[in-house]
Amino acid sequence: MERTEKFKLHIKEGNTFKGDSIILGGAILDGQPLSDCNVCIPLKTLNRHGLIAGATGTGKTVTLQIIAENMAAKGIPVLMMDLKGDLSGIAVAGISNPKIEERHRLIGVPYNSVGNTVELMTLSKENGMRLRATVSEFGPVLFSKILELNDTQGGIVAVIFKFADDSNLPLLDLKDFKRLLQFITDEGKAEIEKNYGRISEASVGTIMRKVIELETQGAELFFGERSFEVSDLVRVDQNGRGIVSIVRLTDIQDKPKLFSTFMLQMLAEIYASFPEAGDLEKPKLCVFIDEAHLIFKEASKALLDQVEAIIKLIRSKGIGIFFCTQNPYDIPEDVLAQLGLKVQHALRAFTDKDRKAINKTAENYPISEFYKTEELLTSIGIGQALITALNEKGIPTPLAATHLRAPSSRMGVLNAEEIDRITAASLLSSKYNVEVDRQSAYEILEAKLNNAKAQTKEEEAEAPQPKPKSSVREEPSVIEKLSKNTMVRQVGNTVMREVARGLLGVLGLGGSTRRKKGLF
Ligand SMILES: Nc1ncnc2c1ncn2[C@@H]1O[C@H](COP(=O)(O)OP(=O)(O)O)[C@@H](O)[C@H]1O
Ligand SMILES: [Mg+2]
Secondary structure, eight states: OOHHHHHHHHHHHHTOOSSOEEEEEEEEETTEEEEEEEEEEEGGGGGGOEEEEOSTTSSHHHHHHHHHHHHHHTTOOEEEEESSSOOGGGGSBOOOOHHHHHHHHHHTOOOOOOOOOEEEEESSSSSSEEOOBOHHHHHHHHHHHHTTOOHHHHHHHHHHHHHHHHTTOOOOSHHHHHHHHHHHHTTTHHHHHHHHOOOOHHHHHHHHHHHHHHHHTTGGGTBSSSOOOGGGGSOBOTTSOBOEEEEEOGGGTTOHHHHHHHHHHHHHHHHHHSOOOOSOSSOSEEEEETTTHHHHHTOOHHHHHHHHHHHHHHGGGTEEEEEEESSGGGSOHHHHTTOOEEEEOOOOOOSHHHHHHHHHHHHTSOOOTTOOHHHHHHHOOTTEEEEEOBOTTSOBOOOEEEEEOOOSBOSSOOOHHHHHHHHHHOHHHHHHSSOOOOOOHHHHHHHHHHHHHHHHHHHHHHOOSOOOGGGOOOOOOHHHHHHTTOOOOOSOOHHHHHHHHHHTTTTHHHHHHHHHTTOO
8 A cells, every 4th residue: 555545544543533523633744734634632531631742932832722722612611821821812713814724725624713702810910800719728738738848747737727627717818827827836825735736836937937938929819718619610601612711820920839839729629529520522621731841840749749649530520631831851750641642842952961852752652654753853843743642442542743723713812902801701700809808717816815815804803802712713715715606607627628638539648647647
């Protein structure tokens, strides 16, 4: 058989799926895109996660946009982490031009121009729906991981959460947490130690320092109410297209700690709230992280372990996560090993180290008799990539150098007016952008302690004569005073949440060892 025919058959056999799929572009043989040989990815294995890698300017972000908008077209809701502010254009229809027409003629796929229903979200004060979470929702284990605490310090955090639960003190923001941290070594010291064991002041000092560090990254904007419900990520518009939620993160690019805090919380929350799904025809939600090296760059070992654990487990909930980064080795190897779809754009070979990385990358792709992978990795053009996905049996599809289609939405950002229009139309903004001024741990403690002081003064004034010893009624303790009459709606029992999450294995060893020691 002629080589070209053999190649087409090879790609076609590997790209014919029983279920629905997405066309990414046309296969390339000997530098030429073929107009009758589509490269596709099946919806069924999108929960097996993916990687989009390649040098700057080779088309990673555009590929992300293509995959995301085609998922949306299939009714799959999408969540995008936009670290550079490149992704908002997905909201509006793209405009064709001769280059785009030519691209589509080459791959034999008609160009269509469509925008998406978009929700713009922010962690800080950018235009858009505010994303927030309460301290209590983090739970002691995740919160300790984020602060990079050791086991002893983590134990103290667990005590604080437990005490807050026992005393009906809602832990909403960092101010609440700091107040309790102060309380346990100050007014509440004796009581806390009686009920929960000895507390090391040095450890408390360290925790305080780390909380303040997190605050200097602007975290106080993120912690608090109204906290985000992940069910709001899973929506379709009136045309049945998945709604695309874009988290605009440009203003926290230089705050990796805040970003990884948010990411972990989001993933843990998604994990905890989505039911086991088994094998679905298509995922329930796909998450894209552009410039993913930014989360991994400064992440601690504990955090990385956490990300890895969640990525492994979240798959069975029907959630797919897609990382976009320059070098595949920006992603920790254990995470990399979990990624089913691989889209590799061109790499640049300037140094010896680059060449080694290219060889290593090539080794991670299925062997193909039609390609010299190392050579292709440095020679493919912009908007071209080497692609392999997983078929329905979980086996990698044949390696296909692919001339990608162009996005149906705009390749470029929204202008200020367009952003204003979208945020004004957002239903979620009116739900989440309200200032909730609820009494939480800080206010309640302050009020109670002031009360207790006033009461003691009054009692002293009323009874200047010391009573005979035998008739002294034992004074209610500070904690008893605190828990009395404190009928506040709890944010949810943090310890119970933690057990639920921990039992499911998301929180790994940290949670279970601590439980064994009897703190829970
Ligand atoms: N599939 C594509 N179709 C059309 N143009 C593309 C495509 N991929 C990339 N391009 C062009 O290349 C430019 C750079 O792509 P981009 O995705 O921003 O690169 P990266 O994210 O890798 O830095 C885009 O602005 C666009 O002009
Ligand atoms: Mg990019």
